[in-house]
Structure formats: structure tokens, C-alpha cells
Amino acid sequence: MLRLARVNIQKLDALHSRCFAAVASKKAHEKDIAQGPARQNESFMANIFRGSLVPTQVFPYPDVLTSEQKELTASLIDPFERFFAEVNNAARNDENSKIDDNTLTALWELGAFGIQVPSDFGGLGLNNTQYGRLCEIVGANDLGLGITIGAHQSIGFKGILLFGTPEQKEKYLPKVASEKVYAAFALTEPSSGSDAASIKCRAVKSADGKHYVLNGSKIWISNGGMAEIMTVFAQTEQTDKKTGEKKDKVTAFIVERSFGGVTSGPPEKKMGIKASNTAEVYFEDVKIPIENILGEEGEGFKVAMNILNNGRFGMGATLAGTMKECIKKATEHANNRVQFGQKIKNYGAIQEKLAQMNILQYATESMAFAISQNMDSGSQDYHLEAAISKVYASECAWYVCDEAIQILGGMGFMKETGLERVLRDLRIFRIFEGTNDILRLFVALTGIQYAGSHLKEVQRALKKPTANLGFIFKEASKRAASTVGLGGTDLSPYVIDELQPYAKKTAACIDLFGQTVEELLLKYNKNIVHQQFTLSKLANAAIDIYAMIVTQSRASRATRLNLPTANHELSLTKALTLQASDRALMNLRNATSSYHQELNKEMSLIAQSVCENSGVHTSGVIDLN
Incomplete structure (x- = not known):
């Protein structure tokens, strides 16, 4: 055992010496070293990348709302539901590619545009969990309208809430909360989509230092044609305080249309979310007062990423509501449709679809509210989980809506049923606020970076072994025990007895996950960033x-509280674990298998050939000469 431990420590030492911070800059790393040990990261997902179990954010399932907050939320549910039943018409909004003025006025009166703005500034003052509950209602009824609301507050003025000075908040929050002033988030450009740091829009500081002059354009801006206030990101010239070197860095600005020079193009014609206004926005010599910088000069990329990370949980809550409505329509049809002398709900093919749809909805909702309640309890470590929830929710919602259409058959394909509109609306969610492809890489590389930082701690300890014997032995013992199948992750204290066998399946996945991360780093070191086929498998296993984890935690809570839904939640959790554990193990094994390395190589060659030949590149099946 001790020999095996020494071998593992030697591997760790070699691995550390070649490991790198996959998504952090060298300067940021040096800053962290200078500041000393970082605070403990409580992200459950970040820690499994380094083979550690930190359960505080997932066990027990979070429950942070006070009784007063629950009462307030309950008091808002009925008005929101009545608005969608009596005022809003989603089909009309879609048909007209516009939300009519009366509907928008009713939304303002409802407080829907200022849900998270503090009451002192005219908003409802709700926290993330309360906001998520209302998002579910919006998602169940009209995603196009939901984009108008979300683009306004989830990202449009969210930067002012997160980074605004007291003066900025005093000036702008009352406007966007209750004075019918719309907000937008202007980041994307023709040459800058997922690569947000490559933006071309530019702001030049005046000689007297009192304002910036902004020029450039943004595309596909939700609320772009109607927003009076925008969070805009532009390149600015910054001088390094230490070296004096001048570099371009992104800065965030609060821009008012009233500044002059701000114009917008016609509404874009889109596949879905037609009710939302999407337009190109142009900036020509826009004079921005220096006091309208949001955050620090040159720190705009940080502002943008924090805004997006902060709002992603809301997408999960919204789409959990969408799935509920799709399931409701599918269930109603299955309960009433008779074919071959039986109601179709009795057929196994339909039962399998309904079960799978509910499993995915339950997991999506569990993720969204675990994250929101961690955020409300003050957590700073939710970015990996939020990215995971966005990917999971957007893909599950598409699947659920598609299967609902399948259950309804021809009726599901008809416009009057409403599901074809929902399917069109859903397609954008896998693209905007971080494409799912990029977010998978974000999950994998961010986790790998964290694992690498831990291995650096091991190396530092090895340089002074007598002073760090306890730490070294702990790390060696953990890896040695895991290698020979002893020890490992133990989830048994956190779940109820009935879920113990399922928790063991999950624990096995977690153990293999940590081992796989180390193996991949040892094999690829800094070149891991180029192994996107492999990183995607790692991200899928993490998801x-x-x-x-979240479903086992939530179902355990339901059972302990003796909720009437407890047995059903247990069934959903068991089924999900059986499916997800098999997928996770398969992805982890494939990530390091020679077979999949060969397959990845062939897939890459095929893609290169297709691109070089501008499409399909095969000989004709029939000789027409």
C-alpha cells in the first residue's frame, strides 16, 4: 500500500509540473499566488474534478426561503397566472411578431420588469429563488414574451444590480423597474459570437478624461429596437500601471439612447421567439459620460461573464415550466385518445415517453432551484453548476416538446395546438447566452483548471515534506485506496435508505471521474485544450x-418531509440514476479509450474533408455519364 502511495505521489508530482491553468491568464495566476491560499471553493462540481467530495451545496437540498418570502411568492403566483390566462395571447404575439402595447402595459403594472430590483428603487425586491418560481410561469405560457422580460432584467440591467455604483443604481433602477424604460445587453457582434473577447466595437476616451466616444455595432440584440438603456461592451485602450504598456481591454458602459448617435435596425425575422424584439444596434460617435462606466475600466469581460453566469439559472427555471406545460398537453391527449380499442396511455411506447419527459423535467427543476437557493444563501461558487443547468435544460426542453408533439401525432403538428410554436421558440435556447458547445468546454476546462491548481498544492507540499506530512499522506492514501478499489466517495450519509444503492452508482461515477481527469491531464498536459472530442465526453459525464446528485438530494428531502409526492419523486430519481450512471461511466471510459481516440481522429478527418470540399464529398452512387 505504501509503495503504491509513493507511486501515486510521484505521478501527481509529474502531472503537476506539466499542468496548466486551462482558462486563466498567467497574470491572474501570479496574482493568486501573491495573495496567498485561495478561499475554499464550495462548488460540488468543481471539487469532483479533483476527486473531492464537498457536499454543502447539494446535501441537504437547499431550502432558504423564509415563511414571509414564501408567502410573498405565493401572493404573486395568482396574478401572474391570471395575466397569462386573461391578458396575454401567445399565439397572437407570435403571429404579429410583436407584443401589443396593452399587454406590455399590463406586464409593467404587474411588476414583471422589476422582479429583482429592490423595493426602494420601485421593484418587487425578490431574490433568485422567488424570481425562478415566476420564471416557471412565464416559461409555461410564452417564451417569446419571456425573452422580452429576461433580456430586460436577467441580462439587460443586471450589470447595474451587480456592479453599479450607488449613483448609477439611484439613477437607473427606478426607470427600468417601474417607469416603462426597457433595457438590453449589447455584447454580440458580426465577428464576435462565442469569442466575446474579440469584439471590435470601440470607445475612445476624450482628452479631458470626462467621457468616452463609442463607435461600432452590435447584432441580434434582444430588445435592441426598443431599449432606452443598454449595457454595452467595447474595446478601450488601457495602460498597464506596472509596465506602462498600452493594451486594448473590454470596458462595460451604461449607454442611453438619449445620448444621441444610437440607432437600431428593423426587427430580425426569426425562426422562433418572434414576439421578442431582436435588432442590430449602431453606435456613431456616442458620447458616454465617464461616470457611466460599469465596473472598472478594462474589466468589461469580467462584467459580461458575471452577468451571464448570474442569470443562467433562470433559464433552467423557465424551461422547467415549459416542460410542465408540454407534459400537461401530452398527458391530456394520452388520457383521452383511443386507438385500437384502448386509450393510448396504456401502451408501453407512450408510457416510456411520458416517464422520460417527467424524469427530465424533474432533474431540470431540481438543478435550477438548487442553484438559485445556493446563490441566495451567499454562495460565490455556482458558475459550473449554472452552465450545466443551462445546457441540460435547453436540451431536455427540446426533447420533451418534441416527444409531446409525437404523442399528439398529427394534432401536435397543427398550429392551433401551440406546440409547434413552443418547439420553434425552444431552438434558440441551445445557442444564446453561451452556446451549449462552448459551455461544455467551459465546464470541462474550468474543472480541469481547478484540478490542476490542487496538484500545484501537492507539489508545493512535496518541496517541504517534513512540514506537510499530514497533507501528503492524506493525498497518497486517498489515491492509493481509490486505485485498489478501497475507500472512495461515500454518499450514504446524505440520502435516505431507499436510495442507497443508487447513491453507490453515483459515487462510482464520481470516483472514476476524478481518476479520468488526472489520467487525461497526465496524458495531454497543456494540450488538453485541443482535445475537444474528449472534453465534451468529460462535460457530459459531469452533467x-x-x-x-440534485435529484437524489431533492427526493430524500421529499421523503424526510413526508411530502405527498415523495414516492413519485423516488421513482423519478431511481430511473434517472440508472440511465445517467450508465451514460456517465460510458463517457468516462470512452474519454480515455484507444478505440475512441481512433474514432475521434477519423471524425476530424471527415470534417476537414467536408469543409475543404464545401459539403458532401463522395462519389456518385449512379454513374450519369
Whole structure:
């Protein structure tokens, strides 16, 4: 055992010497070293990348709302539901590619545009969990209208809430909360989509230092044609205080249309979310007062990422509501449609679809509210989980809506049923606020970076072994025990007895996950960033592990509280764990298998050939010469 421990420590030492911070800059790393040990990261998902179990954010399932907050939320549910039943018409909004003025006025009166703005500034003052509950209602009824609300507050003025000075908040929050002033988030450009740091829009500081002059354009801006206030990101010239070197860095600005020079193009014609206004926005010599910088000069990328990370949980809550409505329509049809002498709900093919749809909805909702309640309890470590929830929710919602259409058959394909509109609306959610492809890489590389930082701690300890014997032995013992199948992750203290066998399946996935991360780093070191086929498999395993964890936690809570839904939640959790654990293990094994390395190589060659030949590149099946 001791020899095996020494071998593992030697591997760790070699691995550390070649490991790198996958998504952090060298300067940021040096800053962290200078500041000393970082605070403990409580992210459950970040820690499994380094083979550690930190359960505080997932066990027990979070429950942070006070009785007063629950009462307030309950008092808002009925007005929101009545608005969608009596005032809003989603089909009309879609048909007209516009929300009519009366509907928008009713939304303002409802307080829907200022849900998270503090009451002192005219908003409802709700926290993230309360906001998520209302998002579910919006998602169940009209995603196009939901984009108008979300683009306004989830990202449009969210930067002012997160980074605004007291003066900025005093000036702008009352406007966007209750004075019918719309907000937008202007980041994307023709040459800058997922690569947000490559933006071309530019702001030049005046000689007297009192304002910036902004020029450039943004595309596909939600609320872009109607927003009077925008959070805009532009390149600015910054001088390094230490070296004096001048570099371009992104800065965030609060821009008012009233500044002059701000114009917008016609509404874009889109596949879905037609009711939302999407337009190109142009900036020509826009004079921005220096006091309208949001955050620090040159720190705009940080502002943008924090805004997006902060709002992603809301997408999960919204789409959990969408799935509920799709399931409701599918269930109503299955309960009433008769074919071959039986109601179709009795057929196994339909039962399998309904079960799977509910499993995915339960996991999506569990993720969204675990994250929101961690955020409300003050957590700063939710970015990996939020990215996972966005990917999971957007893909599950598409699947659920598609299967609902399948259950309804021809009726589901008809416009009057409403599901075709929902399917069109859903397609954008896998693209905007971080494409799912990029977010998978974000999950994998951010987790790998964290694992790498831990290995640096091991190396530092090895340089002074007598002073760090306890730490070194702990690390060696953990890896040695895991290698020979002893020890490992133990979830048994956190779940109820009935879920113990399922928790063991999840624990096995977590153990293999940590081992796989180390193996991949040892093999690829800094070149891991180029192994996107492999990183995607790692991210998929992470997504499945998080789904298992949050559902096991939530179902355990339901059982302990003796909720009437407890047995059903247990069934959903068991089924999900059986599916997700198999997928996770498969993805982890494939990530390091020679077979999949060969397959990845062939897939890459095929893609290169297709691109070089501008499409399909095969000989004709029939000789027409």
C-alpha cells in the first residue's frame, strides 16, 4: 500500500509540473499566488474534478426561503397566472411578431420588469429563488414574451444590480423597474459570437478624461429596437500601471439612447421567439459620460461573464415550466385518445415517453432551484453548476416538446395546438447566452483548471515534506485506496435508505471521474485544450453526475418531509440514476479509450474533408455519364 502511495505521489508530482491553468491568464495566476491560499471553493462540481467530495451545496437540498418570502411568492403566483390566462395571447404575439402595447402595459403594472430590483428603487425586491418560481410561469405560457422580460432584467440591467455604483443604481433602477424604460445587453457582434473577447466595437476616451466616444455595432440584440438603456461592451485602450504598456481591454458602459448617435435596425425575422424584439444596434460617435462606466475600466469581460453566469439559472427555471406545460398537453391527449380499442396511455411506447419527459423535467427543476437557493444563501461558487443547468435544460426542453408533439401525432403538428410554436421558440435556447458547445468546454476546462491548481498544492507540499506530512499522506492514501478499489466517495450519509444503492452508482461515477481527469491531464498536459472530442465526453459525464446528485438530494428531502409526492419523486430519481450512471461511466471510459481516440481522429478527418470540399464529398452512387 505504501509503495503504491509513493507511486501515486510521484505521478501527481509529474502531472503537476506539466499542468496548466486551462482558462486563466498567467497574470491572474501570479496574482493568486501573491495573495496567498485561495478561499475554499464550495462548488460540488468543481471539487469532483479533483476527486473531492464537498457536499454543502447539494446535501441537504437547499431550502432558504423564509415563511414571509414564501408567502410573498405565493401572493404573486395568482396574478401572474391570471395575466397569462386573461391578458396575454401567445399565439397572437407570435403571429404579429410583436407584443401589443396593452399587454406590455399590463406586464409593467404587474411588476414583471422589476422582479429583482429592490423595493426602494420601485421593484418587487425578490431574490433568485422567488424570481425562478415566476420564471416557471412565464416559461409555461410564452417564451417569446419571456425573452422580452429576461433580456430586460436577467441580462439587460443586471450589470447595474451587480456592479453599479450607488449613483448609477439611484439613477437607473427606478426607470427600468417601474417607469416603462426597457433595457438590453449589447455584447454580440458580426465577428464576435462565442469569442466575446474579440469584439471590435470601440470607445475612445476624450482628452479631458470626462467621457468616452463609442463607435461600432452590435447584432441580434434582444430588445435592441426598443431599449432606452443598454449595457454595452467595447474595446478601450488601457495602460498597464506596472509596465506602462498600452493594451486594448473590454470596458462595460451604461449607454442611453438619449445620448444621441444610437440607432437600431428593423426587427430580425426569426425562426422562433418572434414576439421578442431582436435588432442590430449602431453606435456613431456616442458620447458616454465617464461616470457611466460599469465596473472598472478594462474589466468589461469580467462584467459580461458575471452577468451571464448570474442569470443562467433562470433559464433552467423557465424551461422547467415549459416542460410542465408540454407534459400537461401530452398527458391530456394520452388520457383521452383511443386507438385500437384502448386509450393510448396504456401502451408501453407512450408510457416510456411520458416517464422520460417527467424524469427530465424533474432533474431540470431540481438543478435550477438548487442553484438559485445556493446563490441566495451567499454562495460565490455556482458558475459550473449554472452552465450545466443551462445546457441540460435547453436540451431536455427540446426533447420533451418534441416527444409531446409525437404523442399528439398529427394534432401536435397543427398550429392551433401551440406546440409547434413552443418547439420553434425552444431552438434558440441551445445557442444564446453561451452556446451549449462552448459551455461544455467551459465546464470541462474550468474543472480541469481547478484540478490542476490542487496538484500545484501537492507539489508545493512535496518541496517541504517534513512540514506537510499530514497533507501528503492524506493525498497518497486517498489515491492509493481509490486505485485498489478501497475507500472512495461515500454518499450514504446524505440520502435516505431507499436510495442507497443508487447513491453507490453515483459515487462510482464520481470516483472514476476524478481518476479520468488526472489520467487525461497526465496524458495531454497543456494540450488538453485541443482535445475537444474528449472534453465534451468529460462535460457530459459531469452533467449526468450533477443530475443524479440534485435529484437524489431533492427526493430524500421529499421523503424526510413526508411530502405527498415523495414516492413519485423516488421513482423519478431511481430511473434517472440508472440511465445517467450508465451514460456517465460510458463517457468516462470512452474519454480515455484507444478505440475512441481512433474514432475521434477519423471524425476530424471527415470534417476537414467536408469543409475543404464545401459539403458532401463522395462519389456518385449512379454513374450519369
